[in-house]
Amino acid sequence: MVCWLWKAAGVDTEIHLRTTHSRVMELDKMDENDWKYHGEGNKSLVVSHVQHARVLRLLKYSTEDAENSHKTTEQAFHHIQNIVDYSQNVMKPLLGEKFVHNGEAVKLPLDFVRQLSLKVQQERPESRCDKVMDTLSGCALCLPNLTQLSCCCCCREHRPPLCIEIKPKCGFLPSSTHVTKDIKSKVCRFCMHQHFKLANGKWKRLSRYCPLDLFSGNKQRMCLAIMHLMEEPQNNFNIFKGGECIYSCNDDADVLQDLDDLAQHLRPYFLPSGSLISRPQPSKVVLNELIQVIVSALLSSWDCPRSGQPRKTHLSEGRVTCEASLLPRDLLRNGNHGLPKDCVLDKILGTQMLDSLDIEGLNPLFKRVEQYLQKFPKERSRLQIDGPYNQSFLEKVQNCPAEDDGSVEYAVGKVHQYRVAMTAKDCSIMVAIATCGEDDGLDQSVEIQPAKPRFNYSVSILDLDPKPYESVSHQSRLDAKIVNHYLRRTQPNNLEELANQSLFLGRDRDGEDCTLVFHPV
Numbered sequence: 001m002v003c004w005l006w007k008a009a010g011v012d013t014e015i016h017l018r019t020t021h022s023r024v025m026e027l028d029k030m031d032e033n034d035w036k037y038h039g040e041g042n043k044s045l046v047v048s049h050v051q052h053a054r055v056l057r058l059l060k061y062s063t064e065d066a067e068n069s070h071k072t073t074e075q076a077f078h079h080i081q082n083i084v085d086y087s088q089n090v091m092k093p094l095l096g097e098k099f100v101h102n103g104e105a106v107k108l109p110l111d112f113v114r115q116l117s118l119k120v121q122q123e124r125p126e127s128r129c130d131k132v133m134d135t136l137s138g139c140a141l142c143l144p145n146l147t148q149l150s151c152c153c154c155c156r157e158h159r160p161p162l163c164i165e166i167k168p169k170c171g172f173l174p175s176s177t178h179v180t181k182d183i184k185s186k187v188c189r190f191c192m193h194q195h196f197k198l199a200n201g202k203w204k205r206l207s208r209y210c211p212l213d214l215f216s217g218n219k220q221r222m223c224l225a226i227m228h229l230m231e232e233p234q235n236n237f238n239i240f241k242g243g244e245c246i247y248s249c250n251d252d253a254d255v256l257q258d259l260d261d262l263a264q265h266l267r268p269y270f271l272p273s274g275s276l277i278s279r280p281q282p283s284k285v286v287l288n289e290l291i292q293v294i295v296s297a298l299l300s301s302w303d304c305p306r307s308g309q310p311r312k313t314h315l316s317e318g319r320v321t322c323e324a325s326l327l328p329r330d331l332l333r334n335g336n337h338g339l340p341k342d343c344v345l346d347k348i349l350g351t352q353m354l355d356s357l358d359i360e361g362l363n364p365l366f367k368r369v370e371q372y373l374q375k376f377p378k379e380r381s382r383l384q385i386d387g388p389y390n391q392s393f394l395e396k397v398q399n400c401p402a403e404d405d406g407s408v409e410y411a412v413g414k415v416h417q418y419r420v421a422m423t424a425k426d427c428s429i430m431v432a433i434a435t436c437g438e439d440d441g442l443d444q445s446v447e448i449q450p451a452k453p454r455f456n457y458s459v460s461i462l463d464l465d466p467k468p469y470e471s472v473s474h475q476s477r478l479d480a481k482i483v484n485h486y487l488r489r490t491q492p493n494n495l496e497e498l499a500n501q502s503l504f505l506g507r508d509r510d511g512e513d514c515t516l517v518f519h520p521v
C-alpha cells in the first residue's frame, strides 16, 4: 500500500501546554464548566478542557481508602510529582522522547475540584464507581490532550481529528529458565487471562485479540489483531473524534459494539464526498481503511530515513506466536516480520522485555530484597525502593548485571527492571490522525490515487505510572491463578501439567496460595 500518511513534523503538544499554561490555568479562575469528563481507568479519572488541548488527571481511591488514608496535600503532590519524574527520567529515555509527555503536577483550588467531582459523577461508568475521585488534596497531573493533534494544517481542517487508543498488553512469551509452567511458553498471558476474566465476570465474551499478533510486525497479523480489538474492545481499544469518545466498550457488557455506527463516523475521513468512488462502500471497507492507517502509524520508524529498508527487531522463534491465537496456522508460522527499529511497538516491546526472569524468577529475588530490608530498613532509601525516580534509578535499571552474584544490588536491579516492564505492559498508545487539506505540502506527482485522503498523525504513549514495589507478591499470586485456571479450563486432561503445578495441594512451587476459585461460566 502506498503510504498515505505524513508525520506532523515537529508537533509538540507539550510546547502548546507550556505556552498556553498561564492563560488556561489561572488557578484563581478555575471553573468546572470549562472542563468535562473524558475517561478513567483503575487509578485515575481524566477531565478535558472544553477549548484547549489539555487534560487534568486526578487520582482515585477506593471508598475505604478515601476514608482511612487522608493524604496531606504535600503527600499527594509528592505522589504525583513521582509519576512525573518516573515518566520523564525513566520511561522517556526507554520509550523515546517523541512518544512520552510527562506533564506537570499542579495544585488546584479545592472548591473547583469538589464541583468538578459532582459534575462528572453522572458521566462515570458504573463499573468504575467502586472508587472515588480525590477531592481532598487538590493535586492533579496536567497533560496535553493526546486525542487532539496540534499542527497548522489541522487547524484549517474542517474534520475533527480522530484518535485511536490501544492498550496492547504484553507482546512476548517468556523464555526464562525459571518458568516452571510449560503452557506459559506456548500461550500468552493476555489470552490465558481472558479465560480467568470471563470466569470472574469481568467480561462476558472472550476477546479474539492476541498481543503477539499486534507486535509481530506482519501487517496481515496486525490488521487482524486490530480487527479483533474493534470487535470486542474491552478496556483495550477506544476511538475518539474531536476529543469525544465515539467507540469503546459498552458498560452494558451484553451489548455488542455497532461497527456500522462506527463506519458511519469514519466514512467522511476515508471516503470523502469528492472521492472517485461514487457508490456507497460497505462498512468493512471503511473500517479496513482505518485499520491500515493504524498499522502504518504503529510501524512508523521515526528515526529512520524514509528511503531504504528500516532495521528490524526480531524475537527468537518460539516467542512470537501464541497457540491460543485464532489466526490461521500458516499465517502464524510464517508471519513474524519483526518490528522496525524505534517504531512505537518496538520501543514498548523492548521495555516490556526488561522482565527477563518472569515473575517466577523474580519472586525469589524480591524475597531477598525483603529479607535485607527487614535487617537494614534504612537501606530502603539508598536502594531507591520508592524512588526518587531520577538518573540514578534509571542507571540501576540499565546497568543491572546479567548474572546473579548473590548481592542485594542485583536483586534490587531486577525488581526495578520488572516494575518498569510492568509499566510498559500496562501502558496505552494514542494514535491521533487528521486529514490534510488539499495543498498540504505534498508533491502531487507521487499521488497515484488522488481521491484517497492523506493524514497527519502523532503517536504517544500514556499511563506510564510506576508500579508499586509491593505489587510483586500480588503479581506472583495472580500469575499462578491465571495459569492454573487456564489449564483447568482448556486442558482438563493434561494431568501431567496439572501435577506439575501442585494444583491439588493448592500451592505452587514458591509456596504461594494458588487454590482455584470456580465461578459459573
Ligand SMILES: O=P(O)(O)O[C@@H]1[C@@H](OP(=O)(O)O)[C@H](OP(=O)(O)O)[C@H](O)[C@H](OP(=O)(O)O)[C@H]1OP(=O)(O)O
Residues within 6 Å of the ligand: 041, 042, 043, 193, 235, 422, 425, 426, 467, 471
Ligand atoms: O494485572 P493486569 O494485567 O490485569 O493489569 C491491570 C489492568 O487490568 P487489565 O488486565 O488490563 O484489564 C488494570 O486495568 P483495568 O482496571 O482492568 O482497566 C489496571 O491497569 C491495573 O493497573 P493499576 O493497578 O491500576 O496500576 C493493571 O495491573 P498491573 O498488573 O499493571 O499492576
Ligand SMILES: Nc1ncnc2c1ncn2[C@@H]1O[C@H](COP(=O)(O)OP(=O)(O)OP(=O)(O)O)[C@@H](O)[C@H]1O
Residues within 6 Å of the ligand: 038, 039, 040, 041, 042, 043, 044, 045, 046, 055, 057, 143, 144, 145, 146, 147, 165, 238, 426, 428, 462, 463, 465
Ligand atoms: N493525556 C491524555 N490525553 C487524552 N486522554 C487521556 C490522557 N491521559 C489519559 N487519557 C484518557 O483517560 C483514560 C484513563 O487514563 P489512564 O489510563 O492514565 O488511567 P489509569 O487509571 O492509570 O488506567 P489503568 O486502569 O490502566 O491503571 C485513558 O484510557 C485515556 O482514554
